[in-house]
Amino acid sequence: MSQSITQYKDAHTVIYGSTSLDRLVTEEQAGHAAAWEATRKLKESRQPTDAQSLPYTLEALARQQAERLVIDLGLDHLDTEQVKRHAAAAAARIAPEFATT
Helix, strand or coil: CCHHHHHHHHHHHHHHCCCCCCCCCCHHHHHHHHHHHHHHHHHHHCCCCCCCCHHHHHHHHHHHHHHHHHHHCCCCCCCHHHHHHHHHHHHHHHHHHHHCC
C-alpha cells in the first residue's frame, strides 16, 4: 500500500471509527475518508468493474459517500462541495491500485 493510499485509510479510521468527531475534521480528511469508504464498499460488493470505467465508478461512489458522510456524521460545518471534490480526487488516485488488487 503506497503512502498516499495509507493517508486515505488513516482518515477513514479516524472519521468512521470515532465515536465523537470534533470541528477539527477538514474537508480534505472527510473527502479522503469518503473515498476509502467508497473503495471498501465497491470491493465488498464484488461487482465486476472493468479497468476503463473503474476511475469514473469510484469517483461517483466517492462523491456520493462524501455527501452521505457529511449528513450522517453531522459534519455540516464542512463545505460539502469541497468534501466531494477531495473525495473524487482521492478516488482517482486510489483507482489504479484498486485495479491491481
